[in-house]
Amino acid sequence: MAVLNDEQVMLRDMAREWADNEQPVTAFRRLRAAAPAEGYDREAWGTIGEMGWAGIVVPEEHGGSAFGYLSLGLVVEQLGRNLVATPLASVGPAATAIAMGSDADAEVRGAKAEWLPRIASGAVVATLAVDEGPHHSLENLATRVENGRLTGVKMFVAEGDSAGLFVVAAADGLYLVAGEGGVTRSPRRMADHRSHAELRFENAPATRLGGPELTAAIVDRATAVICAEMLGMAEQAFGVTNDYLKTRVQFGQKLSTFQALQHRMAKQLTELELMRSTVEAALEAIDAGRSDIDQAVSLAKAGAGETLKLVSREMVQLHGGVGMTDEYDAGFYMKRSAVLEAMWGNAAHHRERFARLNGY
Structure with a gap:
């Protein structure tokens, strides 16, 4: 069992208390009945943003707290206890992908300055779009980028119905794609009543973050x-x-x-x-x-x-x-x-x- 510092203990206890008091399983039942297009409660997500949880792994210079993945895991664990439907598990790794992008590229530096503060505040939901078939695999990806335009189909994208920003895996690496243009979303209703979507990218403007590694x-x-x-x-x-x-x-x-x-x-x-x-x-x-x-x-x-x-x-x-x-x-x-x-x-x-x- 991990040895937690005082900040992590406080974060864990705060997340547990909030989940138990504000988001019990009965809240998930209400969400299931309402069936919002985004698959989560926007008001609850706004509260999560205000508490700073969306920015747990975002660098401090971009508005986050840089508490690390153990801290993010502690919060996600507590929310998981009550089946709280939030994009947090998608937002964290997507933000890290942007933060790990090369600072040698001016376009990537601009993307960090533009997107990371908005992700940390909860104003923008970012998610990963990786798999292209029914089983997870990073091999033989068909998504391609030519002249800065990305084309491909991604399946089972968590929060894909409403995310404003996508981190997309292509054959030659990872790309950042805004959700405004060149993206067609097709909802997929699965057993867990959460947000999953098939995404079709057609010549969507893309910024390269890094290679397959x-x-x-x-x-x-x-x-x-x-x-x-x-x-x-x-x-x-x-x-x-x-x-x-x-x-x-x-x-x-x-x-x-x-x-x-x-x-x-x-x-x-x-x-x-x-x-x-x-x-x-x-x-x-x-x-x-x-x-x-x-x-x-x-x-x-x-x-x-x-x-x-x-x-x-x-x-x-x-x-x-x-x-x-x-x-x-x-x-x-x-x-x-x-x-x-x-x-x-x-x-x-x-x-x-x-x-x-x-x-x-």
Whole structure:
């Protein structure tokens, strides 16, 4: 478990309190019923911007706090507990992509000055547009740039329905594309009721941020942040199930007294502790600039995918018949779990990647 400094403890506690008081799961239910085009509550996102969370990984010279990825992960984890729908997990890595762009290029310097302060304040939502097929892959990307104009199709873009700025992966690297012109958005409604879109870029003006190595670095950061959300979801799903077993009476006894169920909960708790260790290690590796960030991220994502799948499904099963109904929250966690498990590569993808990185 990571050792947090005073600022990180305060940030974590503040995020937890805000999520519990202002954005419980009932708020997600209301959002699902309203079905806004952007897939999140604009008022809540405005509050997040005012609290400075949108700028956690933005450099201080551009209006951010530069607290790092462990701090961003702590906030995303707390929001994940209550399934809070925000673009935060997309905005952070997109902002980092811009910040990591070459200062030797005057156009990139101008983009930093123009966009990063607006991202840090929450005024602009930026997101990553990477995958071109049903499975995550950075190989054989078809998106091309000619004479500063980008053309290609991107699928399953989180917050793609309403983002004002896109960081787009092309065959030769990472590009910055504004959302005003040359972009056609097609919403994709998935099981988690969040914002996902297919984007078609046609000769969209693009600014080159860096090569394929930057693409890989930013995707690793996006993956680590998603792992933090998965950790929050898994912790909450386990806690809700544990409380239910302690109160539900069957055959004259509380379910928590049944040894078979105790074993199932003990297995989940063990896996959750391992998950927390690997997720926080990946975030710390990013902040430290270590050379094995890719390995740490793949280890975290492989474990996070399998653990959240286990805990979310056990949540449904151990609630019995009511766990299958919409009145209970279990289904929300299982559906979001399925989407996040596939995002940026599933467990099988990251096990193979980890093995390849280690020479197997």
